[in-house]
Structures are given as structure tokens and as C-alpha cells.
Amino acid sequence: MQTTMPDIADTAPALRTGKLDWVGMGEIELPFIFESRNIAPVNVVAKARAFVNLHKEDAKGIHMSRLFLALDTLSTEQQVNPQTLAQALDTFISSHDDLSDQAQIEFKFELPLRRESLLSGKVGWKNYPIHLIAKINQGVLSFELMVDVTYSSTCPCSAALARQLIQHAFDEKFAEQQIDKQTVLNWLGTTEGIVATPHSQRSIANVKVKLDNALTSFDVVGLIDALEGELKTPVQAAVKREDEQEFARLNGQNLMFCEDAARKIKGLLEEQEYADYWLQINHYESLHAHDAVAIAVKGVAGGYTA
Template sequence: MQTNMPDIADTAPALQTGKLDWVGMGEIELPFIFESKDLAPVTVNAKARAFVNLHKEDAKGIHMSRLFLALDLLSTEQQVNPQTIAQALDTFITSHEGLSDKAQIEFKFELPLRRKSLLSGKAGWKSYPITLTSTIENNVISYELTVDVTYSSTCPCSAALARQLIQNAFNEKFNQETLSQKDVHEWLGTTQGIVATPHSQRSIANVKVKLDSSCDEFDVVNLINTLEAELKTPVQAAVKREDEQEFARLNGQNLMFCEDAARKIKAVLENDNFSDYWLQINHYESLHAHDAVAIAVKGVSGGYKA
């Protein structure tokens, strides 16, 4: 007959006393069904982190299996939304009565979305890296949503230099000649006519927003759509020639330094009245060997720091 097995976390003395801010597990493999507004429930493969604090100074440790089992229930029998996350956080606390009074869950996953082409009517899949962090402290739950949006940025300085070269080439070609529209039109369609093009690069906007503690549903799709609409040049999924041409036009009409992109995103986040936000713009330069970076925060007391 099996005897009671020892629980060292409960019975063994701590080697050294002291409170700990967070104790738990990281890199937990956790597929689950994610729910968000305007999105059919979708199965994602996440990596999870699960923590409680340890405020009992002489406790040996926490019961990590209890955190794992609460997440497993979320994975196998529920869908991930604000309500089920709140239940899991509550389980973290109640299963560590006397040990912990704070808990946190972090999910990192890629959210696949169907995205339409610019003109051709085609569609394809794009995946958006998401981090969802939920914390309970003093019986108040807070949610933090981070998303990465990839886009193309064309350098305004490079565009101006390219235009100057085209003007110089035009002067050399048509110096003191009587011009006809046909000649100029044909010349503009040659590589000699467009003698230079501005440089552009793949860029990423990392955006983190604090959600209202009373939110009853996540709204990831709207945040992504808002950011892409403001940037104008998100990278595409399905692309035909007409889509590629429209993408080139959008790049030419939306020249931006990293500072421009940061200010555009900051303004749109202000308009959405998030209680707090943090953003980092990364332009992965095609001219330089280094990157161009801009960072901004809302600037509230006790909020995110740049």
C-alpha cells in the first residue's frame, strides 16, 4: 500500500529566509484556443510563463505542479479569454494560500490572420507575434497586450537624393532640346530615366498597451488593423503585379524616418485612449549596417518607462 509521499515545499525548512517577487515556470508548451473580438476562435501554440510571489519568508518553495495543472485545464477544457485567465490566476492564489498573494501568466504565440491583397482580391496568411501578460495583485487584474507589426519604410532623405539624380539625368538628356510629351514619356520608362531609387527596408513596430482591468474580451485584430492603417505600408501576403505596383506607390507616398513612424503610432494610441502604452520602432536599415530605433511611452506616473 502506498504511503503518503513527502511534500518538501510544505515541510522542509528554507535554507535561507526571505521574500521572493516571482517564482514559477517558463517555456511551458501550451496549445490553446484563443478568443478575440471579430475573430473566430483559433488554436495557437504558445509558450507560457506562470508565476506567483512567495511572501512567506520561511517557506521552502511553491507548488509548481498546481500552476501547471491550472494552465493545462485552460489548454484542454477552456478557451483563453479575460474570464478564463482570471479564473486561472485565482486558482494560482487559492492553491497557494498563506504563501502568495500575487500571480502572473504570460503567453507568447503567433496569431495567424487572413489578409487581403491591396488590389487583386487575393488573400493569404500572415502571422503576428503576440505576448499576452495577465497579473493579479490586491485582487485587481491587469492585462497587457504586445503585438509586432511588420511594414516597409522608405527613407525621405534617400528619396530626395534620388529625385535630384533624376532631375540631373533629365537635364543631361534634354539639354536645350524642344521636348515632346512622347519623348519624355518614353524616357521616363527607361532605366536611364529613373536613374536612382530610394532605399527602403523591412521595419517592425513593437507596441505594448495596457488594457482596462474590466475588459471582457480581447480586441487584437482591431489593434493590428489600426496600426497597419496608420503606417500605410504593412508587408503583404498574396501579391500579384498590380499589388506590387500599388505597394510601390504607397511606399513612395508615405516616406518616413523611424521618428515619423513613432510619432504616427503614438498619436493613434493616444486617440484610442489606452491607459498606458510603450512602443519601439525598428527600421532594419538597407543602407547602414546598424538599425534606426525610436521609442516612446505615454508618460503616466508609475507607468511604462522608455
């Protein structure tokens, strides 16, 4: 004889009443096909979080399996874009009738992109950490996108000190000599000539932007390209000697403290007119054991805070 299985979430009384802001699941392993402008749909593997609010104070709990199955449909039958995320959020709420009026999905994954070298024309893969958040609150949809861009930062102070040491070395070497251009040129090509070099470090810009609610497609590549173009010294994938030399030149011509990098990115985001943004610049010092950090926000009422 077939019996009805109990649904405790529907039938059991809550041990204690009260509304909850978010209830759901975290660290869900979820492969899916991601869509963004200027790249072909790409397979990624994300760690997902899925939530609804629980505004019915006496409800025992939500139906977590319904959230999981909606995500599974997104993973196996659809591609991830603004429209399918909106559908999944709507399913979250419609499957929790009278329990929830807000829903949220978060994805953290690495987006592999083919990136061309600086001069040689070689191409290689680079992975970009992505954090994508989609929310719906009483029918109002919102999207947030966070990307990490890694670049090289060369210290302006260290560069100035290195130049001074080179000047001193030149003065000591040729103090009593009448010299010609070729002699100086040869000397500059030696270790004795370039007696000091400035220190640089791998650095990361964490950038979060609030996207237009009415967008029809994500443009992750456009944001990454804009950030790397503004910073000038993104880390490279495929590198030949001419690329390494060009990278050294770009570092020398784009000296920056963390404050410089933060102001560059802030200016770029202002020009692109995002509704809101948050950024953190991290220079992982090679001189110090600590890091240099700068943070900035757009500063809108009720928006991101530093």
C-alpha cells in the same frame, strides 16, 4: 501498504528565509484556443510563463505542479479570454493559500490572420507575434498586450537624393532639345529615365498597451488593423503585379524616418486612450549596417518607461 508521500515544499524548512517576488515556470509549451474580436477562435501554440509571489518568508517553496495543472485546464478544457485567464490566476493563488497574493501568466505566440491584398482581391496568411500578460495583485486584475507589426519604410532623404539624380539625368538628356510630352513619357519608362530609386527596408513596430481591467474580450485584430492603417505600408501576404505596384505607390507617398513612424503610432495610441503604452520602432537599415530606432511611452506616473 500505502504510505504518504512527502511534500518537501510544505514540510521542509527553508535554507534561508525571505520573500520572493516571483516563483514559477518558464518556456511551457502550451497549445490553446485563443479568442479575440472579429475572428473565429483560433488554435495557437504558445510558450507560457506562470508565476506566483512567495510572501511567506519561511516557506520552502511553492507547488509548481498546481500552476502547471491550472494551465493544462486552460489548454484542454477552456478557451483563452479575459474571464478564463482571471480564473486561472485565481486558481494559482487559491492553491497557494497563505503563500501568495500575486500571480502572473504570460503567453508568447504567433496569431495567424487572413489578410487581403491591396488591389487584386487575393488573400493569404500572415503571422503576428503576440505577447499577452495577465496579472492579479491582491485581487486587482490587469492585462497587457504586445504586438509586432512589420512594414516597409522608405527613407525621405534617399528619396530626395534620387529625385535630384533624375532631374540631373533629364537635364543632361534634353538640355539642347525641344521635346514633346510623349518623348518625356517614353523616357520616364526607361532605366535611363529613372536613374535612381530611394532605399527602403523592412521595419517592425513593437507596441505594448495596458488594457482596461474590466474588458470582456480581447481585440488584437483591432489593434493590428489600426497600426497597419496608420503606417500605410504593412508587408503583404498574397501579391499580384497590381498589388506590388500599389505597394510601391504607397511607399512613395508615405516616406518616413523612424521618428515619423514613432510619432504616427504615438498619436494613434493617444487617440485610442489607452491607460498606458510603450512603443519601439525598428528600421532595419539597407544603407547602414546598424538599425534606426525610436522609442516612446505615454509618460504616466509609475507607468512604462523608455
